[in-house]
Amino acid sequence: MDGPVQNDNRAPVRIQIEYGGGGPFFSAQSLNLSRGGVFLQTEFLLPPGRAVLLNFNLPGGPRVSTRGQVIWTRTPGDPRGPAGMGIQFETLPPEALRVIEDLLQKSQKKGNGGAPS
Numbered sequence: 586m587d588g589p590v591q592n593d594n595r596a597p598v599r600i601q602i603e604y605g606g607g608g609p610f611f612s613a614q615s616l617n618l619s620r621g622g623v624f625l626q627t628e629f630l631l632p633p634g635r636a637v638l639l640n641f642n643l644p645g646g647p648r649v650s651t652r653g654q655v656i657w658t659r660t661p662g663d664p665r666g667p668a669g670m671g672i673q674f675e676t677l678p679p680e681a682l683r684v685i686e687d688l689l690q691k692s693q694k695k696g697n698g699g700a701p702s
Contacts (some may be wrong), residue, residue, distance in 0.1 A: 600614070600618075601613075615641075620686070622656070622672050626669040630660065638650070638652055638653075643681055647680050649681045651678075653675055658670050
């Protein structure tokens with residue numbers, strides 16, 4: 586896919602996320618996070634449309650296990666930014682949404698709201 590479609594404000598949050606698409610699990614670092622999804626910096630790209638399982642710890646919050654879908658990818662060497670995948674969350678627990686909202690508010694106060702992936 587050509588690039589990201591972003592409808593939510595994003596916070597620059599770097600956390601390790603374990604992800605898998607039906608085979609082995611891998612680990613990658615997030616570059617940003619929103620209520621609707623996450624950008625994972627990785628060169629191991631799953632195809633757009635692939636369902637994924639995600640496991641991660643939110644800063645100051647709960648351990649999250651959820652499902653998502655790869656929406657877009659960026660290949661290594663792309664001048665627009667680092668290689669990785671935009672993943673849309675299917676659902677998030679209410680407690681996780683509260684933590685993400687707090688991260689977004691803090692990011693906006695610092696002038697980082699809507700940080701590109």
